[in-house]
Amino acid sequence: MEGSEIKDNNPGAPEVFEEYWGKMENHLRSRYSEGNILRYNEYTMYLLNTLIEELTSQNSAYHAVELGCGRGDSSLFFAKRGWQTVLVDLSEVVLHIAKQNFIDQGLSCLRVKADIRNTPFNESEFDVVMNYGVLEHFKDPTDPLAEMFRILKPGGMLFATVVYTKRINLQTLVDWLYHIPGTFIMNLFIKRRPKMALKYIKGYLGFNDELYENELNLEDYLSIMEKIGLSQFHIMPFVTIPYLRLPSYFEKLYVGLIRAYCRVKRRVTKRHPLCAVWGGRRQWLIYGRKPSL
């Protein structure tokens, strides 16, 4: 199939996501495209990449699919490292954005418009099946996880991050003490955009939550992973060090410190630095393997 083609397998994208992407302010910009490991988001993906390499004990020429790809920036990160990535989303708007992000980096990707609970792929097609920040939007993520399992090759790896905005952790504290007042002050007094300032605060207080978020816990996910047949499955907090919005120079300094911390942590614990203690960012990482035949 040709790189920029959209296969329409499931018309009728939920308006909520279409609208969500339609009004995102910087939706065109990929978060992981600078090739700079000292940017927080890129460093996080870099850590994930090293974890995937360790778990699969291969170098990264994977045939992978990202389900619920959004802007496609996670796939873009991996595509820049040689992965062959297929992007799936129900939103046409965002698939177009993803295409643009790939083109900006001189890359192409196959985009498929489909429901991630029912994709057009054959059984056992991919080495890696992944999604980031998608499962929490399903009341019951069994169906998307079962579909991920179905299209995974025996021995292949499934990865997903689950984001929870409503739980209290270190990131919540950083947001309350730093991001919320900082953005409010910036919008109100410096950019002189009082409406934006108010919208931002309302968003944090949960008044304009547009997207549904389930309230499943770690045990719920573990039992689903067992039910669908994954082996060697695991769930863990993803990234201990909170995100801090900083001017570029300070961000590099901050990420430099995180890198040093991760190196020391690795030496002391002998585990991958993503295998973290509870408290950091509001995400979990789920992974597991499809048993070999």
Ligand SMILES: C[S@@+](CC[C@H](N)C(=O)[O-])C[C@H]1O[C@@H](n2cnc3c(N)ncnc32)[C@H](O)[C@@H]1O
């Ligand atoms: C919160 S966004 C996360 C996007 C991206 N993975 C990221 O990390 O930025 C969730 C994405 O899943 C897509 N999505 C939600 N339900 C879906 C479904 N049933 N089938 C396909 N895509 C879906 C939405 O359109 C949206 O792009």
